[in-house]
Amino acid sequence: MKEHRKAISRREFLKVAGLGIAAAGVCSVAQPALTQTALAAGVRPRAKAQTKEIRVLVVGDPFQFALEKVLDDFTSQTGIKVNLESLAYDALNARLVTSFVSQTPDADVVTVDAMWTGQYFDNRWIISLNDYIKADSDVNLKDFIPEVLYSLNLWRGNFVSLPIAAYGQGVMYRTDVFEKAGLEPPPTDPDKATGWTWDKYMEIVKQLQGMEMDDTKLYGTVIVGAQPVPIVHMYTQLAASRGVRWFKQFPEAPWDFEPTINSPENVESLKFYKALYDLSPAESINYVWFDAGTRFSQGDIGIFFWWTPYFYLVKNDGYMSGTPSKIIDKFAVALLPKLKDDAPQVISNGGWSLGIPSSSAKQDEGWQFIKWACSAETQKKMGLVKDYNYQFSDFARVSLYQDAELKAIYPYLDTQLKLLQQGNGKIVRPPMPIYSTLEAIYGLQINKVLSGAATAEDSLKETDMLFRNALTGNFMLPYKLESYDDTLENARKLIDSLAA
Amino acid sequence: MAGRLSSRRNLPYLLVLPSILGLLALIIYPIGFSLVNSFRQWNLQTSPVPLGFVGFLNYQMVFQTTPFLDSLRNTLILSVAGTFIEFWFGMGIALLLATQLKGTNAVRALLIMPTTIAPIVAGFLFRYMYYEKGGLLTWLLTQVGFPVPPQGLLGSSTTALASIALADIWQWTPFFAIVLYAGLLSIPEDIKEAAIVDGATGLRMFAWITLPSISRTAIIVVMIRFMQLFNMFDLVLVLTRGGPGTASRTLSYNLYQEGLVNYNIGVAAAMTWLIVIIVTILINVYARVAFRGWEW
Numbered sequence: 001m002k003e004h005r006k007a008i009s010r011r012e013f014l015k016v017a018g019l020g021i022a023a024a025g026v027c028s029v030a031q032p033a034l035t036q037t038a039l040a041a042g043v044r045p046r047a048k049a050q051t052k053e054i055r056v057l058v059v060g061d062p063f064q065f066a067l068e069k070v071l072d073d074f075t076s077q078t079g080i081k082v083n084l085e086s087l088a089y090d091a092l093n094a095r096l097v098t099s100f101v102s103q104t105p106d107a108d109v110v111t112v113d114a115m116w117t118g119q120y121f122d123n124r125w126i127i128s129l130n131d132y133i134k135a136d137s138d139v140n141l142k143d144f145i146p147e148v149l150y151s152l153n154l155w156r157g158n159f160v161s162l163p164i165a166a167y168g169q170g171v172m173y174r175t176d177v178f179e180k181a182g183l184e185p186p187p188t189d190p191d192k193a194t195g196w197t198w199d200k201y202m203e204i205v206k207q208l209q210g211m212e213m214d215d216t217k218l219y220g221t222v223i224v225g226a227q228p229v230p231i232v233h234m235y236t237q238l239a240a241s242r243g244v245r246w247f248k249q250f251p252e253a254p255w256d257f258e259p260t261i262n263s264p265e266n267v268e269s270l271k272f273y274k275a276l277y278d279l280s281p282a283e284s285i286n287y288v289w290f291d292a293g294t295r296f297s298q299g300d301i302g303i304f305f306w307w308t309p310y311f312y313l314v315k316n317d318g319y320m321s322g323t324p325s326k327i328i329d330k331f332a333v334a335l336l337p338k339l340k341d342d343a344p345q346v347i348s349n350g351g352w353s354l355g356i357p358s359s360s361a362k363q364d365e366g367w368q369f370i371k372w373a374c375s376a377e378t379q380k381k382m383g384l385v386k387d388y389n390y391q392f393s394d395f396a397r398v399s400l401y402q403d404a405e406l407k408a409i410y411p412y413l414d415t416q417l418k419l420l421q422q423g424n425g426k427i428v429r430p431p432m433p434i435y436s437t438l439e440a441i442y443g444l445q446i447n448k449v450l451s452g453a454a455t456a457e458d459s460l461k462e463t464d465m466l467f468r469n470a471l472t473g474n475f476m477l478p479y480k481l482e483s484y485d486d487t488l489e490n491a492r493k494l495i496d497s498l499a500a
Numbered sequence: 501m502a503g504r505l506s507s508r509r510n511l512p513y514l515l516v517l518p519s520i521l522g523l524l525a526l527i528i529y530p531i532g533f534s535l536v537n538s539f540r541q542w543n544l545q546t547s548p549v550p551l552g553f554v555g556f557l558n559y560q561m562v563f564q565t566t567p568f569l570d571s572l573r574n575t576l577i578l579s580v581a582g583t584f585i586e587f588w589f590g591m592g593i594a595l596l597l598a599t600q601l602k603g604t605n606a607v608r609a610l611l612i613m614p615t616t617i618a619p620i621v622a623g624f625l626f627r628y629m630y631y632e633k634g635g636l637l638t639w640l641l642t643q644v645g646f647p648v649p650p651q652g653l654l655g656s657s658t659t660a661l662a663s664i665a666l667a668d669i670w671q672w673t674p675f676f677a678i679v680l681y682a683g684l685l686s687i688p689e690d691i692k693e694a695a696i697v698d699g700a701t702g703l704r705m706f707a708w709i710t711l712p713s714i715s716r717t718a719i720i721v722v723m724i725r726f727m728q729l730f731n732m733f734d735l736v737l738v739l740t741r742g743g744p745g746t747a748s749r750t751l752s753y754n755l756y757q758e759g760l761v762n763y764n765i766g767v768a769a770a771m772t773w774l775i776v777i778i779v780t781i782l783i784n785v786y787a788r789v790a791f792r793g794w795e796w
Contacts, residue, residue, distance in 0.1 A: 094760055101548055123548045225655075227743050228757075282650035283632040285744050433546045437762045441565065444745065451657050451744035469564040473557060474543055474764075 053081040054365045057095070057107040059352060060086045062309055062320065063165035066382035066392035067373065073381070074372050080365050089113075089229075096357075100125035105359040108366040112161045112355040114152045115439075118431045121160045126355040128158040132367045133498045139371055141499040143397045145417070150491035151349035151425030152396075156484040157494060161353035162374040163396035165309075168347045168419035169237045171201075171334040172296060172314060173303035174327060177213055186303075186334035188415040190422070194341055198242060198272065201303070201337040208302030209279050222301045223277050224292045225285035225450050228443025232429070233289065234306065235446050237348040239269040240428040242339045246438070251426040251486035257476045261442070262464035270449055270456035277450050285450050290319040297325035305336055307350070308394065308419065311412050315389045322388045333412040335419065349423030351394060376400060383409070426486060434474050441466045537769035544763035558770035568771065570746035571754040572778070574661055578750065579729040582665050582672075583722055589669065590676020595706075597677065598684040608681075611674040619671065623738030626667040630654050630739070637666075657747035660740050664748055667735050672725065679721045683714030719790045723783065730779055751775050 058064045064086050075081050085107070087095060092111060099106035100123065112120060120126045133139050139162075141149075148166040153159055171186055178185055183204060187193035205220035212218070224234040236244075244266045248258035277284065281295065293310040295301055297317055311333050317325040338345050354373060356366040372378055376399050382392045383406050393410040400406055401417040410416075429435065445463040448454040454462070471477035538558055542550040562568050593611070597604055614622070629637040632652035641648050649656035653663045687710065695709045711718075733752035736742055742749030742757075755775070759768030 090761065097544055097763060101544060119545045122546075123544070125548070225744075226741065227745075228741075281632075283652040283655050285651045286655040286740070434543065434762075436545060437543075437565070437764060440757055440762060444567065444743075447743055448745040451747070453657060453745040453747075466565055469561065473561045473565065473767075474546055475541070475551075476546075 052079060053083060054108040054362050054369060055083045055085065055106070056109040056354075056369060057092060057111060058084060058086050059092050059111045059113075060088055061165065061352060062313065062388075062391050063352060063382065063394060065320070065387065066385045067164070069385045069387065070378060070381045073378070074369060077372065078365075078368055080368065082369065096120075096125075100357065100359065103359060105357070105361060107357060108360040108362040109354050109369050110357055111164075112353050114350055114353070114425050115429060115431050115435050117153070117155045117160050118433050118435070120355070121155045121158065122433060124358055126160055127358050127363065128160060129162065129356070129367070129370070130159055130498060132371075133159055136367075136371060137499075139374075140376070140397075141495055143376060143399050144495075145396055145398055145420050146492050146495060147421055147423045147488065148349055148351070148396045149495060150488050151423055152351055152353050154486070154491050154494065155431070156486070157490070159494075159498070161355035162370050163351055163353045164373050164379075165352045165392075165394035166349065166396035166420060167307045167309055167351040167394055168349055168416065168423050169305055169307055170311070170336055170347075170415065170419045171303060171305045172310060172331055173334065174213075174301075174330055175332050176330045177208060177211065177218065177302050180213065181207060181211060183207070185332065186337075188334055188412075188418075190335060190345070190418055193335055193338075196335060196337050197340060198238070198337045202272070202275065204303060205276065205279050211302070214299070216300050218300055218302050219281050220279035220302050221276055221304045222280045222287070222292045222295045223273065223284050223304070224287045224289065224306070225277065225447060226288045226291075227447035228440040230288040230443075231446050231450075232439050232443045233348070233350075234292075235270075235273055236428050236442075237305065237336070238273055239266055240346045240348060240424075241336060242269045242272070243343065244269055245427065246430050247432075250430050250432060251484075253483040253485035255432075255479050255483040257432065257471050257479050259464050259467040259471070261467055262460040266460055267456050270446065270460060273446070274449050274456065285447070294319055296331075297327055299326045308416050311416065312389070312391050312393055312410065315391075320388050320391065324389060328389070333415055335415065345422045346427055347419050347423040348428035349420060349425040350429070351396075380406060424488070432476070434470060434476060437470050437474070438467055441470065534769045534772055537765055538773050539770075540766050542765040543767075544765060550766075554766070558766040559774065561764075561767050562771045562774060566754055566758060566767070566771070567746040567749060568751075568754060568774070571742075571749045571751045574746070574749055575730055575732065575751045578661060578665055578668075578732055579726050582668050582729045583726045585665075586669055586673045586676050586725060587718070587722055589673045591680055593673070593677035594680035594684055595710075597681045608678070611677055613674075614671045615675045617671065619734035620738055622667055622671045623735045626663070626670075626735075627654070627739055630663055651744075654740050655744060657744050660744060660748040664732070664735050664739055667739065668729065668732065672728075676721060676725070679717060680714060683717035684710065687713040716794075723786060723790070726786070727779065727783070730782075 058067070068084060071082055071084060093113070093116065095106065096110055100120070110126070112126065121128070133141060144163070145166065148163055149159075152163050152166065153161045173186060175185070187196050207220075208218055209220035210217060224230045242265055244263060245260050247256065248260055249256040281300075284292065284295070287295070289307070290313070292304060292306055293313050296304055296310070297314040313319065314331065315325060315328045317323045336345065336347060354370045356363050356370070360366055374396070376397050379395055379397060379400055380403060383390070383395065383400070385392060390409050393406070393413065393416070395401060395406075395413075398417070401413045407413050425431070429439070442463055445454070445459045445466075449456050449459045468477065537550070539553050539555060540550040541552055541554045541557070597608065617625075626637075629635050630653045632638060632655070638648055638653060641653075649659060653659045691709060691713070692705075695705055700709060731752050732750045733756060736748060736750050736753045737756070740748040742753045751771075755768060755771050758764050758771060
């Protein structure tokens with residue numbers, strides 16, 4: 001006997017499926033609308049008192065190792081246990097954004113990159129610390145380097161974080177190589193830096209290129225070439241120091257994000273960077289942050305400029321290896337060159353800060369941790385941790401740069417302070433809302449010049465066009481939202497008012 | 501009576517209803533959500549929630565702000581060349597295994613190993629082997645006279661994509677070998693004997709007996725690997741991050757950059773749909789050609 005079944009016709013199936021898709025579509029539109037309503041209503045978890053454990057998410061950078069060593073002090077002082085978790089840069093941002101978007105509480109204190117401050121604060125993912133700072137005079141806000149606070153921690157007149165590791169960029173060079181070549185050491189004091197220009201720097205690099213030292217053939221310098229983020233970190237320092245700006249007007253009000261990236265200064269800077277690459281190991285086109293530092297510590301590089309943590313990291317033969325490098329007592333640090341003697345210097349201030357997510361239910365405890373971790377006492381203890389040949393001198397407080405004990409371990413602190421005081425992170429890498437998108441475009445285009453796939457002129461012309469497309473597509477050009485007059489002067493006023 | 505008939509008529513629908521609901525929740529909803537997002541301005545850098553419908557602006561931005569066409573070109577080169585090379589290397593190994601040489605069992609066990617390694621781990625392994633100073637592969641290539649670029653195999657735009665392909669070939673050729681070997685074992689002995697009696701040997705035997713006999717297995721496995729290669733991401737992330745320039749950037753890496761680095765959900769969704777459309781077209785063309793004459 002043959003069994004007969006009623007087949008579902010194609011039309012009937014499409015009807016059912018169509019209804020389902022329509023329902024899904026309605027749900028997909030409705031869900032964000034509900035989220036928006038909840039946000040507008042200001043639904044936030046309230047802080048609970050007497051909590052004894054907090055979760056802290058930090059990025060895996062050198063400061064994390066020193067912080068871990070002194071963490072017990074915080075628990076013994078406050079009774080609050082700390083669950084510290086370390087993540088890589090990309091992973092940390094992804095984890096935080098996922099947590100914030102889904103409104104799922106994750107950590108009570110988070111590491112915030114200066115580039116994320118605008119995004120995190122404008123999206124109400126992290127809270128303003130102004131009230132906490134004002135209520136706690138022992139924060140000693142006036143002890144911080146204002147240029148660091150301005151570059152790393154302030155957004156639209158709010159402290160959104162406090163610095164736990166402050167970086168600038170400076171020059172590292174081989175003292176023995178300079179001596180052999182009969183070169184004057186580069187200056188360490190801005191008042192005695194006449195003639196210390198990028199042209200002079202290039203002259204030195206060329207002179208050192210190919211020189212023999214202890215049976216090693218030297219490269220004049222080393223650059224960072226990996227796209228998109230690492231190359232932007234190094235290149236923008238060079239470019240900003242040579243007068244390049246990203247936009248017509250930012251951070252001063254009114255904000256105007258008309259790109260100024262395709263300027264004659266930038267074309268010249270990019271050609272200069274390519275020339276530096278030609279005097280570097282060819283493989284440095286793929287180098288990320290630590291590759292350049294590690295290469296210098298291997299002993300075949302004459303001079304280079306990079307983030308200030310490398311002032312101590314190059315003392316190891318590998319990244320945080322703990323084994324002394326062959327150049328540990330054969331290098332010194334110096335100021336970054338300028339375009340001309342009378343040109344203003346702009347240092348790329350960066351680093352890491354701690355902020356409190358709005359989703360945390362333990363915001364008061366989180367604030368206690370931030371206050372403790374960023375205090376002069378804790379920072380000094382971190383600097384005195386002996387591991388990895390003493391690896392933490394990224395202080396954001398002026399008082400620590402005058403500390404005799406720390407200066408004995410880190411003899412370059414005077415120079416480092418002067419670098420940080422010349423810093424303006426908001427000019428070098430503007431932390432505007434779609435910075436990551438622009439950084440990805442920029443990094444790719446600079447890398448193309450190094451690889452020979454494009455000329456400096458063509459690359460910047462394309463960068464300009466891509467910037468415009470991204471800015472227009474994200475409604476940043478023309479900018480119609482509220483601006484903030486984000487100047488160092490206003491930052492100083494805010495610091496004064498909160499410290500009063 | 502009519503009620504009973506009606507309920508019997510509805511029974512099949514009731515039985516498939518849970519499956520349909522599950523399908524809607526797990527497949528249709530995310531797809532629909534992503535389609536809707538591709539028409540909305542939703543960039544997590546500027547707003548945690550979508551800001552409204554923007555028509556085809558996100559699709560326009562895929563081409564205007566990301567190296568989509570470069571990525572597409574690299575992806576196609578990688579997918580076609582990778583699948584082709586892996587197939588023929590795999591076929592060669594499978595034919596060797598089928599000859600039942602001494603030690604075949606040990607080789608079979610070894611062969612499966614690369615495919616069990618996570619691609620990200622394989623990536624790190626090759627990264628060290630490609631290292632400019634003393635990397636095993638760099639050294640070997642130098643020894644045989646291959647002109648290794650001064651910036652390293654991963655740092656040169658002429659070798660970066662090929663270096664990624666090589667790592668993938670190392671990892672996935674055994675997959676072809678094992679699947680095709682299984683296909684070879686299923687060829688009836690009497691067909692082979694008949695062909696031998698008719699005078700078929702060597703290449704003729706392979707072209708007229710072996711290959712047609714395992715064609716169905718081969719067609720399916722080629723399609724699967726092509727789709728996997730089209731989604732190549734892990735090795736790119738670990739080995740080159742798409743560089744230098746866009747020399748080794750693939751569509752999946754482009755998507756990662758837009759979605760998980762730039763957090764532009766709208767543009768990432770538009771890019772996803774463009775990729776889906778491209779893959780669907782390619783697979784349909786392949787299926788129309790390869791499955792011609794198949795009985796389903």
